[in-house]
Amino acid sequence: MTNAQGAATPIDEPLLLVHAYLDGELDPANSLAIAQQIAADPALGAEVEHIQALRHAVRERLPREPLPPRLRARIETVIGRRGPQVHPSWRALAASVVFAMALASGSTWVALRPVSGDRIAEAVVDSHVRALMAPQPTDVTSSERHTVKPWFNGRLPQSPQVVDLTKEGFPLVGGRVDVIETSPVATLVYGRRLHLISLSAMPSARRPQGLSVRRSIRGYNLVNWSEDGVDYWAASDLSAGELETFARLFRSALSGR
């Protein structure tokens, strides 16, 4: 590669080629020529050191940040449930934000609460929605279960079982503490493409119980089961089928340990 195209100002070619050389962008002949120039010219040698130090510092100290799950949810809200013919708009987003905020605020929660509804199911959906609206849907954000599980120690009497379902397509996003029916509860957050799943684990005296699916509490699906003295609730806007798959995978990963 040469500096062939006409930039407005003349550029010091050897110096440019040093950058290209360090970036692995030169063909073998030019690489060799530049390597020799660097060896012969202390000024170029010094610049090589500088560039390498800079690249190393950037690589080491500016690590890649995961996409904030809240943003994922926001994108999902905007494009998720609409075909391309109807252009999703800011107004639509604003409306959905207002709606979700209404859901999350206490007064409307009471108003919306169905008389005979399951209060825990409602509370789990509320926590999930509230988390989507918060700056972070998690208090601890990590895809590493050995980071997430210990985080709950000291915050809750019982820290939840955390399993790794990355290979199955449900990467761990993090965890948070929710308050369900006045009790603090451990909630794990898993991802699925652009969707999030909140999985709350509550100590319970219930007898073990298989999966039960509840469809569409305000647009969110729920899967509930009980085992080993823990009542599990998974909430997401994923389809009921996919959420059930997640629950099965979680259970079998737990029993397989």
Add this chain to the structure above:
Amino acid sequence: MSGEDDRARFDRVVSSHLEDAFAFARWLAGNRTDAEDIFQEACLRAFRGIGSFSGGSARAWLLTIVRRSAYSWFEKNRLRAQVAIDDLSLGERALVEGGGDRDALKRATPETELIAKADAARLEAAIAALPLEFRETFVLRDIQGLEYREIAEVTAKPLGTVMSRLARARRRLIDTIGTEQR
């Protein structure tokens, strides 16, 4: 239904590059709030334009859209003066262009040490202070790891321009970070 197809296509092509897209938006905007607006706009544009994606690097395609979204966002929301500047100092010109004063480069060791010691905040501040054209080129190469020709594609500039911008951006950063903090 075509809506489903587009959605599936978006998931397949775009989903795995959303992190890069947001990171790029953040470096372009300089703050999270603006970056989120830009990122969202870019995702919308990518979704609507998913039919026009014709293979090649999906990441470069998405980053191109992020950059366009950022530029139109800047036009709407910021003073023009902040967008296009190429304000090399005289010292930099002498150094980078026309084979200037090479002696200035010779005091390698202290500069290199300072650069090696620079913490994240210092690095971020120095990168954020780069003029937009230099910043985008530097971020695409040294943070996102694009090849020169991909950067040329994303920024719609010839290779030579990419090379000179990258060299200048790095030179500026070395100057800033490689100098004792006052």
